[in-house]
Amino acid sequence: xxxxxxxxxxxxxxxxxxxxxxxxxxxxxxxxxxxxxxxxxxxxxxxxxxxxxxxxxxxxxxxxxxxxxxxxxxxxxxxxxxxxxxxxxxxxxxxxxxxxxxxxxxxxxxxxxxxxxxxxxxxxxxxxxxxxxxxxxxxxxxxxxxxxxxxxxxxxxxxxxxxxxxxxxxxxxxxxxxxxxxxxxxx
Numbered sequence: 001x002x003x004x005x006x007x008x009x010x011x012x013x014x015x016x017x018x019x020x021x022x023x024x025x026x027x028x029x030x031x032x033x034x035x036x037x038x039x040x041x042x043x044x045x046x047x048x049x050x051x052x053x054x055x056x057x058x059x060x061x062x063x064x065x066x067x068x069x070x071x072x073x074x075x076x077x078x079x080x081x082x083x084x085x086x087x088x089x090x091x092x093x094x095x096x097x098x099x100x101x102x103x104x105x106x107x108x109x110x111x112x113x114x115x116x117x118x119x120x121x122x123x124x125x126x127x128x129x130x131x132x133x134x135x136x137x138x139x140x141x142x143x144x145x146x147x148x149x150x151x152x153x154x155x156x157x158x159x160x161x162x163x164x165x166x167x168x169x170x171x172x173x174x175x176x177x178x179x180x181x182x183x184x185x186x187x
Contacts (some may be wrong), residue, residue, distance in 0.1 A: 001141030
């Protein structure tokens, strides 16, 4: 599968599932433009009530980012507990190995660990708490449904699950140890 096929396949998936999205492009260093899909997912327990996502279709593969809204970034920007957040994100990267499922009781496919996201705080003064996954077009070609479900269902769901430990930490309501305990209790 190539860049164009992946982009068209993902757009078709979004339309067939009635998922709101915006299509665009992003400039590359060489002057070319990469297709970009932007999405917003309802997330009632997250700051701002939504989780946002973008998927870039670069010539060499896809890059998917899912992140908390501007309201979440504002909590992070104003929190004196960002050092503890780095500790928590380091724990998540080291110990949380997500296994995505189909959401239909494993009738379409079995839970799997096909993707390994990375969690971090952006370094661009935007303070976005972000989950990023790099996806090779060959993998997308072999598992298009699993990949699209991962990007539109699993990633937003995982950020919703992590919202309470992350934002209670940033608000000073929980310690890092309490946030880690909450994450491991739900693992």
